[in-house]
Amino acid sequence: MTATTALSAPSAPTHPAAGRSPAPAARRRAALHWIAVHTVAIAAALFFILPFVFVFLTSVMSDDQALSGDLWPTEWNWSNYADVFNTPGFLDWWRNSLMYAGLGTLFTVCSSIPVAYALAKFRFRGRRTAMIMVISTMMLPPQVIVIPMYLVWAQQLHLSGSLWPLIIPMAFGDAYSIFLLRQFLLTIPREYLESAKVDGSGELGTLLRIVVPMAKPGIAAVALFQFFYCWNDYFGPQIYAAQNPGAWTLSYGLESFKSAHSVNWNLTMAATLLVMAPVIIIFFFAQKAFVEGVTLTGVKG
Amino acid sequence: MATLTNAPALRRKARRERLRTLGFLSPWLVGFTVFFGYPLIATVYFSFMHYNQIEAPTFVGLRNWRYVLEQMPLFGPALWNTLWLVVVMVALRVVFGLGIGLLVTRIKSGAGFFRTAFYLPYLAPPVAATVAFVFLLNPGTGPVNDILGNIGIHAPNWFNDPAWAKPSLVLLSLWGIGDLMVIFMAALLDVPKEQYEAAELDGAGAFHKFRYVTWPSITPIVMFAVVTGVVQTMQYYTQALVAGKLASGVSIGPGSVIQPGYPDHSTLTVPQLVYSLGFQNFNTGAACVLSLVLFAIAMAVTTLLMRKRAGLLSAED
Numbered sequence: 096m097t098a099t100t101a102l103s104a105p106s107a108p109t110h111p112a113a114g115r116s117p118a119p120a121a122r123r124r125a126a127l128h129w130i131a132v133h134t135v136a137i138a139a140a141l142f143f144i145l146p147f148v149f150v151f152l153t154s155v156m157s158d159d160q161a162l163s164g165d166l167w168p169t170e171w172n173w174s175n176y177a178d179v180f181n182t183p184g185f186l187d188w189w190r191n192s193l194m195y196a197g198l199g200t201l202f203t204v205c206s207s208i209p210v211a212y213a214l215a216k217f218r219f220r221g222r223r224t225a226m227i228m229v230i231s232t233m234m235l236p237p238q239v240i241v242i243p244m245y246l247v248w249a250q251q252l253h254l255s256g257s258l259w260p261l262i263i264p265m266a267f268g269d270a271y272s273i274f275l276l277r278q279f280l281l282t283i284p285r286e287y288l289e290s291a292k293v294d295g296s297g298e299l300g301t302l303l304r305i306v307v308p309m310a311k312p313g314i315a316a317v318a319l320f321q322f323f324y325c326w327n328d329y330f331g332p333q334i335y336a337a338q339n340p341g342a343w344t345l346s347y348g349l350e351s352f353k354s355a356h357s358v359n360w361n362l363t364m365a366a367t368l369l370v371m372a373p374v375i376i377i378f379f380f381a382q383k384a385f386v387e388g389v390t391l392t393g394v395k396g
Numbered sequence: 397m398a399t400l401t402n403a404p405a406l407r408r409k410a411r412r413e414r415l416r417t418l419g420f421l422s423p424w425l426v427g428f429t430v431f432f433g434y435p436l437i438a439t440v441y442f443s444f445m446h447y448n449q450i451e452a453p454t455f456v457g458l459r460n461w462r463y464v465l466e467q468m469p470l471f472g473p474a475l476w477n478t479l480w481l482v483v484v485m486v487a488l489r490v491v492f493g494l495g496i497g498l499l500v501t502r503i504k505s506g507a508g509f510f511r512t513a514f515y516l517p518y519l520a521p522p523v524a525a526t527v528a529f530v531f532l533l534n535p536g537t538g539p540v541n542d543i544l545g546n547i548g549i550h551a552p553n554w555f556n557d558p559a560w561a562k563p564s565l566v567l568l569s570l571w572g573i574g575d576l577m578v579i580f581m582a583a584l585l586d587v588p589k590e591q592y593e594a595a596e597l598d599g600a601g602a603f604h605k606f607r608y609v610t611w612p613s614i615t616p617i618v619m620f621a622v623v624t625g626v627v628q629t630m631q632y633y634t635q636a637l638v639a640g641k642l643a644s645g646v647s648i649g650p651g652s653v654i655q656p657g658y659p660d661h662s663t664l665t666v667p668q669l670v671y672s673l674g675f676q677n678f679n680t681g682a683a684c685v686l687s688l689v690l691f692a693i694a695m696a697v698t699t700l701l702m703r704k705r706a707g708l709l710s711a712e713d
Contacts, residue, residue, distance in 0.1 A: 132502045139496060140513045143571065147516070149539050150528045164542035206423040213420035219413070225421070232432050234624075234698040236631040238667040239691040242674045242683055243438030244431065246449070267427025298416055327521040329634040334675065346523045350638050353527060357645070360531055370524040378519055382512075386578055393579030393620055 154365035161361035175365045182356075184340055185366070188348040195258045195332075195344055196325035202265040203272050203321045204314060210268050211276035212302050216288060226277075233270035237330055245334055256339035261331045265321075272317045278391050279313030280306065316388030319381055323374055345370045436691075443684040453680075460681035464689070468682065473661040474669040477562065481632055481665065485566050486625035490618060493573045497580030511581075518574025526638040529568045530555055534643075555643035558662040565635055565663065576621055583617040584610065626697050630690065633667040640664075666690055 153161050154175060156168040179185060213219075214226060249255035283306065291301045307314070329346050336342035343351075349370050353363045378385060418425070443460055445453035464471055496514055503510050517525065532538050533554035544551040552560040591609045600608065637656060644658035656672050657664025666686065674683030 129504060132499065133505065136499055136503050136510050139499060140510055143513050143517050146528055146532055146571065149532055153531070153539075162537045164537055164539055166539050166542070206427075209420040210424040213417055217413075217417050217420070219417045228428065229424070231695070231698050232428065234627045234694060235432075236627075236667060236687075236690050236694055238631070238633070238670040239687045239694070240432060240435035240439060241670075242680060242687065243435040243442065245675075246438075246680075250449075264427060264431045266423070267431065268424035273424060298420075323519065327523070329523050329638070330671075333671075346521050349521075349523050349527060350641065353642055360537060363527060364531060367524045367527050371520050374519045374521065375516065378516070386515075389575050389578040390582040393575075393582070393617060 150364045150367060153361055154368055156361045158359055158361060161364070162358065172361070175361050176369070179362055179366045179369060182352065182362075182366075184343070184348065185352075187341055188343050188345045191258060191336075191342060192326055192344040192346065195262060195328075196322045198262050199265045199325040200318050200321045202262065203269045204318050206266050206268045207272040207276055207317065208307065208310075208314070209302065211273045211280055212306055214273065215277045215280035215283075216285070229270045229273050233274055241330075241334055248335065255335050257342050258332065258336055258344070260335045261325075261328070269321065271324075272321060275317050275320070275388060275392055276310070276313055279310055279316075283309050312384055312387055313391070315381065315384040316391065319377065319384055320388055322377070326374060439684045439687055439691075442680050443688055445681050447680040448678045449680055450678075456681065460685045464682050464685040470657075470661065470664060470669055471686070473657070474664045474666045477636075477657075477662065477664055478630060478632065478666045480562060481565070482626055482629045484562070485569050485629050485632075486622060488566055489569060489573060489576060489625055490621050492570050493576030493621065494580050494614075494618070496573060496577045497584055500577060500581050501584045511577075514577050515574035518572045520572065522634045523638055525568060525572065526635045527642060529564070529571075530639055530642045533564055533567075555639050555663075556659060558660040561639070561643075561659060561662040565639060568635060568639075579617055579621065580614070583614045587613045623697060623700065627694060630694055630697070631667055632665050633671075636663040636665050637668055637671075 149166070152166065152168055155171045155173060156165070156175075157170060157172055160169060214222065214229070244260070245255070248260040252260075254260050287305055287309070288301055291305045296304065326344075327346055328344070329350075332342075332344045332347035336344070336347060340348075349366055352366050356362050442453065444455060444457060446456045446459070447453035500507070500511055500514065520528075532540050535541050535551070535553045535556060541551040541554075554560050554564040587610055591613075592605060595605050595609050640656060640658040640663045655661075656668045667690065670683050670686050670690065673679045673686060
């Protein structure tokens with residue numbers, strides 16, 4: 096923007112007439128451009144937003160109307176939401192989802208920070224190999240290693256039917272979080288760390304007192320992503336919790352909720368919104384951390 | 397170096413540094429060995445065993461491999477569906493994501509609103525998004541076909557038609573384009589403004605500006621989006637499974653076994669087949685063969701990523 100005005104400004108005084116006459120045409124072109132862009136934007140916005148609107152409107156319809164294909168509810172049955180909460184097991188699913196996502200996030204953040212720090216700031220042999228291994232595990236489909244892991248958790252440790260087989264491994268670092276944090280830590284200038292060391296701070300002290308406070312936005316992004324990963328996870332709970340409905344999470348339970356209420360689309364849509372709600376609410380409080388996290392993985396490579 | 401003066405002290409320092417590094421890396425070193433190294437080796441071991449998870453495993457040589465690669469009726473469809481999704485879904489996601497990214501950088505009024513609107517669906521839990529789409533696109537009770545009917549469009553049966561089930565999944569994935577929008581937007585805003593001005597002075601139109609200024613500078617990000625998209629789509633599981641189950645209308649209790657991929661195996665993907673073999677048919681050997689096939693493809697793509705995007709290892713390496 097500033098560059099444009101700087102470039103065009105000097106030409107104006109030399110050709111006053113020429114400068115004035117194209118202005119209305121240019122302004123008209125700019126206006127048309129504005130209209131075109133915003134028309135496309137509104138059309139696109141409808142594609143992204145209307146599904147939420149339809150889901151919400153259906154969630155307050157009566158049982159019969161939800162089956163009719165109607166768009167607008169004739170009566171607003173807010174009690175549908177109460178019915179969802181009163182469905183046996185639904186509150187347990189909330190509790191399990193919160194436990195999985197909460198503990199999983201805490202474990203991941205605590206275990207991934209030191210690893211990311213070493214990979215970003217220490218110089219040692221095999222550093223590049225270690226990074227390649229981290230990225231490889233990040234890229235690996237979870238289905239590749241799930242069978243032997245399941246056998247160990249189920250047959251040796253007898254922990255299937257619970258979420259612990261999903262939570263415990265998170266205390267040993269998560270490749271995606273390590274990668275993202277490392278990208279963030281690379282941006283912290285070495286001078287800060289060196290001056291801390293000159294002041295007599297040990298490596299661990301430097302990490303806790305200098306690096307962690309400076310990396311707060313990065314840590315926030317990792318925490319959010321991990322929380323959402325756990326909240327949204329379907330495959331993990333299906334493997335380990337399927338046999339025990341008491342250990343189901345919201346993401347896993349939702350599909351069976353629909354199966355059990357095979358005709359009640361209104362209740363299903365209410366439940367669907369309740370599964371989405373925490374994610375969307377958290378997003379509105381933490382937008383910046385989010386966008387930073389996404390761009391960091393993709394761009395700042 | 398001053399090795400002559402105090403070599404032992406330096407060596408002691410080097411050892412301390414090595415221990416320190418190991419200490420910081422230890423959570424991941426343990427995790428990598430236990431939760432990645434071990435299962436990978438065990439998967440190879442089980443791929444040569446007959447094992448139903450009750451009796452002890454017995455060695456059967458290449459029998460599982462031959463069964464999966466030559467005889468298993470569902471291997472072909474699953475591989476085909478996965479490759480179809482990898483090609484079509486990734487291509488359309490990149491094109492659409494880039495389009496939305498370009499659009500967002502041009503919006504002058506209400507940019508914040510539009511950006512949030514485009515981003516939000518990406519956050520919707522996959523199961524919730526799938527359940528919502530199966531309802532919205534439901535031919536009988538969903539609002540979409542109702543609306544299309546009212547304006548005179550004969551709508552397809554979406555998730556209930558073998559020819560439309562995969563395109564419906566693509567539509568669902570385009571709805572969740574938010575992550576790509578953000579990285580493309582950031583890349584587009586990084587293109588130096590001076591280059592556009594120089595191109596304008598040379599009389600370049602919109603197309604030429606995109607072709608000769610925008611494109612060369614965003615190619616690394618497009619490449620990144622393609623490769624990560626391919627890796628993600630090879631893991632495609634939840635949406636396909638949930639859409640197939642819900643659209644089939646079968647009431648599924650825990651423990652009941654249904655053929656995945658409704659309708660007509662059109663939504664059966666390789667990861668679903670791994671689950672079905674390992675956890676429903678208890679054919680551990682075949683499931684392990686299939687996961688190794690998946691692993692081989694994933695590794696090939698990852699290696700490509702390392703080559704094409706050395707940038708991932710960036711700056712200080």
